[in-house]
Amino acid sequence: xxxxxLAVAAVAGLVLxxxxxxxxxxxxxxxxxxxxxxxxxxxxxxxxxSTSFKTPVVESTGSGGGMKLFCAGVGTEHPxxxxxxxxxxxxxxxxxxxxxxxxxxxxxxxxxxVLANAKSAPQFSLTKKxxxxxxxxxxxxxxxxxxxPYSNWSQIDSSLPNxxxxxxxxxxxxxTRDAFVELVMEEAAEEFPEIKSLDKAGFKQVAHAMREDxxxxxxxxxxxxxxxxxxxxxxxxxxxxFSFLDQNADKLHGSIVEGVxxxxxxxxxxxxxxxxxxxxxxxxxHVGTIPGIKEFVAEFTxxxxxxxxxxxxxxxxxxxxDADRKAMHDAANGLAPLSM
Amino acid sequence: xxxxxxxxxxxxxxxxSEARLKRRYAAERRFRLYGIAAIVTALxxxxxxxxxxxxxxxxxxxxxxxxxxxxLDAQAIxxxxxxxxxxxxxxxxxxxxxxxxxxxxxxxxGRRDKIKLYGLVSNAAGDDVRDQVMDDPSMIGTTQTLWMxxxxxxxxxxxxxxxxxxxxxxxxxxxxxxxxxxxxEAQGNVELxxxxxxxxxxxxxxxxxAGIWGAAVGSAYTLMITLLLSFPIGVLSAVYLEEFAPxxxxxDLIEVNINNLAAVPSIIFGLLGLAVFLGTFGxxxxxxxxxxxxxxxxxxxTIIIAARAALKAVPPSxxxxxxxxxxxxxxxxxxxxxxxxxxxVMTGTIIGMAQALGETAPLLMIGMVAFIVDVPGGVTDxxxxxxxxxxxxxxxxxxxxxEKTNGAIMVLLAFLIVMNALAVLLRKRFERQW
Numbered sequence: 001x002x003x004x005x006l007a008v009a010a011v012a013g014l015v016l017x018x019x020x021x022x023x024x025x026x027x028x029x030x031x032x033x034x035x036x037x038x039x040x041x042x043x044x045x046x047x048x049x050s051t052s053f054k055t056p057v058v059e060s061t062g063s064g065g066g067m068k069l070f071c072a073g074v075g076t077e078h079p080x081x082x083x084x085x086x087x088x089x090x091x092x093x094x095x096x097x098x099x100x101x102x103x104x105x106x107x108x109x110x111x112x113x114v115l116a117n118a119k120s121a122p123q124f125s126l127t128k129k130x131x132x133x134x135x136x137x138x139x140x141x142x143x144x145x146x147x148x149p150y151s152n153w154s155q156i157d158s159s160l161p162n163x164x165x166x167x168x169x170x171x172x173x174x175x176t177r178d179a180f181v182e183l184v185m186e187e188a189a190e191e192f193p194e195i196k197s198l199d200k201a202g203f204k205q206v207a208h209a210m211r212e213d214x215x216x217x218x219x220x221x222x223x224x225x226x227x228x229x230x231x232x233x234x235x236x237x238x239x240x241x242f243s244f245l246d247q248n249a250d251k252l253h254g255s256i257v258e259g260v261x262x263x264x265x266x267x268x269x270x271x272x273x274x275x276x277x278x279x280x281x282x283x284x285x286h287v288g289t290i291p292g293i294k295e296f297v298a299e300f301t302x303x304x305x306x307x308x309x310x311x312x313x314x315x316x317x318x319x320x321x322d323a324d325r326k327a328m329h330d331a332a333n334g335l336a337p338l339s340m
Numbered sequence: 341x342x343x344x345x346x347x348x349x350x351x352x353x354x355x356x357s358e359a360r361l362k363r364r365y366a367a368e369r370r371f372r373l374y375g376i377a378a379i380v381t382a383l384x385x386x387x388x389x390x391x392x393x394x395x396x397x398x399x400x401x402x403x404x405x406x407x408x409x410x411x412l413d414a415q416a417i418x419x420x421x422x423x424x425x426x427x428x429x430x431x432x433x434x435x436x437x438x439x440x441x442x443x444x445x446x447x448x449x450g451r452r453d454k455i456k457l458y459g460l461v462s463n464a465a466g467d468d469v470r471d472q473v474m475d476d477p478s479m480i481g482t483t484q485t486l487w488m489x490x491x492x493x494x495x496x497x498x499x500x501x502x503x504x505x506x507x508x509x510x511x512x513x514x515x516x517x518x519x520x521x522x523x524x525e526a527q528g529n530v531e532l533x534x535x536x537x538x539x540x541x542x543x544x545x546x547x548x549x550a551g552i553w554g555a556a557v558g559s560a561y562t563l564m565i566t567l568l569l570s571f572p573i574g575v576l577s578a579v580y581l582e583e584f585a586p587x588x589x590x591x592d593l594i595e596v597n598i599n600n601l602a603a604v605p606s607i608i609f610g611l612l613g614l615a616v617f618l619g620t621f622g623x624x625x626x627x628x629x630x631x632x633x634x635x636x637x638x639x640x641x642t643i644i645i646a647a648r649a650a651l652k653a654v655p656p657s658x659x660x661x662x663x664x665x666x667x668x669x670x671x672x673x674x675x676x677x678x679x680x681x682x683x684x685v686m687t688g689t690i691i692g693m694a695q696a697l698g699e700t701a702p703l704l705m706i707g708m709v710a711f712i713v714d715v716p717g718g719v720t721d722x723x724x725x726x727x728x729x730x731x732x733x734x735x736x737x738x739x740x741x742x743e744k745t746n747g748a749i750m751v752l753l754a755f756l757i758v759m760n761a762l763a764v765l766l767r768k769r770f771e772r773q774w
Contacts, residue, residue, distance in 0.1 A: 027722065029625070038737060041711040042545040048713055055713040057626060057722045060732075077622060119510070222735055224742075243737045250503070250510040309455055311463075315545070316737060 025076045028056035028292055032066025032083030034221070035111055035175055035241060036278050039312050040083050040300075046311065047299045053292035056081075063175050071096040074285040080293055084279045085111065085175040093340045102284040106297065106332040108306055110318040112242035112267040112275040113180050115167075115255040121234040122161065124255035128273070130156050131257075132188035134165045135216050137209035140194035148211050168219040168226045169210075169239040176223075179276040180239055181208055184257075187273075227252065242267060242275075243316025267318045275318070284335055294333075301329045390753075397746025403535035403548060404490040404498040406461060406524055410440045410469060414481040423477050433473070434466030437488065445520055456517055462489040462548045487531070492547040492740035494521055498530060501739065512739075538747060542713045543729065547740035550733070552748050554715045558628055558708075558723030559697060565632020565719060566639055566696050571689055573636075574643030575678075578685075581644075582651040583673050602641035609638045610702030618706060625707035626722035634702045639692040646688020650681040683770035690763040694756050700727045726752045 030040055037060040048055025061069065063084040070082035071092055088096075088105065096103055115131070117124065133156045138145045153160035170177040189195045189207035198206065210216045219226045223240040227248050230238045237255065242262060245254050254262035258273050266272040280300070287293045299305060306312050308319055320328060414421065417431040438458050442448070448457050465488035472486055473479055496502045497513050498521075508515050524530050542554030577598075585591045613634035617623045623630050654677050662672045678685075703709060709728050716723035724732075730752065733745040 025624075034735075037711070038545065044711065045545050045713055058711040059626070059707050060709065060711075077625075223737070224734060241737075247512070247737045247739050249512065250506055309452070314459075 026291055027054040028290055028296055029079040030056050030058040030081040031061045031069050031079045033063040033085040033175055034060045035085040036083035036280065038315050039317050042311060042315050043300045043305055047296050051295055053295065056296060067092045070281065071099060071101060073099045074101060080283050080286045080290050082281050085276060087279060088281060090340050103338045104282040104284060104332060104335045105338040106280050107328055108278050108280060109320055110267055110275045111278055112262050112272055112318060113176060113239065114242055114245045114262040115237050115239055116245050116252040117237045118230050118234040119251060119253055123253050126255055127258055128184050128188040129191055131184050135167060135210055136185065137211050138206050140192045143194060145194060163235050165215040166236040168217045168229055168236055170221060171218040174221055176241060183274045246316050264318065297332050301332050393746045393749050397743055397750050399499050400538060400743040400747025401535050402532045404495040405487045405531050405533050406490050407485050407487045407529040408440050408444060409483050409485045410436055411483045412473060412480045417480055428474050428477060433469040437461060437465050437469060459491050460494055460520060462491050462546060464549045465489055489548050492738060495548055496740050542715050543711060544713065547738050547744055550744055552729060552751055554712060555724050555726045555729035557715050559725040561628035561716060561719050561723060562631040562635060562725055563693055563697060565629055566635040567693060569633060569636035570639045570643055574640050575647050575685060578644045578647030578651060579673055582648050598641050598644055602645060606638050606699055607701040609634050610705030613702065614705040624720055626710050627720045628716065628723045629719040630706050631703050631708050634706060635696040635699060638702065639696050642692035643689050647685045650684025651677060653684065654680045683766050687763045687767050690759055694759040697755060698727055700731055703728060
């Protein structure tokens, strides 16, 4: 009996003291996209160094996972900021609103997605259509959709090398994969009348399905791993973020897509077609409760961080054009609420 | 019908011919050879793994320092001349370093070139200057040649990870930067030193400032919670099941479930932690407290199984003798059986702890896979652990993190070897053969 009472008391004690932990928080918590993670952490570190606030804790949960945590509610147990490598979806915005959250959207810059191969092999020059024909599970041949018959690049276009198609890319859980599918595969699929004429669900199915016969290899979330594999295998192409190409410029070169090489200036100007915007979202209800949120936003949107010579550029961020940056800076610091 | 049934088979004899014997010996030799080959292969693979890690990682323990004559302007550091520690700490040393770099290479004028020039040193170079000034405030007002950390790109260049002979477009460090650093090298002002920051600081986005201390402290707190929870619970369960529990369907069921629990993928425990500890109890995210609780669940079956095996190994004669001279069952356990089984229990616990030390998957769910700069000061502070730190660094684009990743792996392996060696030592030293 005594033992039982002790056990009950212990459990009750745990439950009672638990909320006490959750209430006290003097540190910003950030969740979200693994693509924005390197930038968010760099800002967090500089923010912690240059102000009297604690260094924010940044978790890499993926864009979708971050939105889920962020929109779960108001209160110190929920994160204050979420990063995303895509825009907040309408459904997510509705969940947020339902839970009493007002969000401020901040667009921070661009990230290019590149196809690259080892320097020891010739540089590729591809069109989105050719990429689609090489990687889609089903492609149109003579007006009919058939399982992808191409095994060599030269079968798609005689200008391409007579090498087997081997492309290493991210798995479906990755934001890079989502963006690649949207920016390359969907756009290319639109150009084939056979696919365009399908209904919405059918179109999506064809445009989103990647080959499973070994020509497209899901190489895992770790982009460094893809870089290493490309070095070892000069025949293969890899799909990953621009910052990894930038860091490994001695080993790899990026393929030209639609006539434009993946270079810093070309991505910044929007000429290079495979790039996406990066965002973070601020929970307005927490401004004032959690110290330092306003100052963190100010740090992120300062010229020394996201400007053309800022430290985020050094980390691989491609900045917004000057005018957009100024407008976004004012909107972010004024905490303009997002509406959809 | 009267026919007798004499067996017609010939009598079998053992074939002792020379040829057969030879075959038998050959088979035996072959079998031994296979065994040796298996061990050599396993050792070879292990050697290759550790060799690669060490070859890639030993440079992490060194850091490039550059010496630059810095004019420690009294006006900029301490205008009042109070030499107050707080004033000295807050001064902007980084801009003094930048000024010195401009003075050293006055031919650099363009804005972009200047940014490149400042990039020779780490953005923590100011901190290195600050520490030296605070050690000896009498330097203020003079020009001193001070050593400070270089940036990660320069560090890679000096260590040979970036090849100077490649065409300029192919490397991150450009010709003008190499020119500056070669000028400094010619003056003997570039040096590789022991990388103290790697062992004393928390995580950083700048490879030259990143350290494992934050993760190591996080691991220590997490393992402490794990040990505090899983050791008493595990040992008590084992003692009860082994010494007191009646053998019936229910205890059989419990036993089967404990064995099953040992084989459950660790991510499941993380999901449980997310739902129960964070969801129901509202404990803080990313805290070693929750991490320790989750890992305790994971380690429990290991400890229970090891402890039961150790208890079983104590011969029944000990129990019977103790009971025979009038000891109560509790006294039998606490005075005789448990002390004798303790070395085995400890071994199991240490192995369980070593397993917990290397675990990342369950911690992913409870937010311990995060960028945390501050070294945790308690079990409810946000923290990360060593394997997570390795995972995060392995995922970073900066090339200089490759050596940090491998360096951290070496540290983690060292911890694991020490723990496992301790387990072997305990067993050798205290285990009794019956």
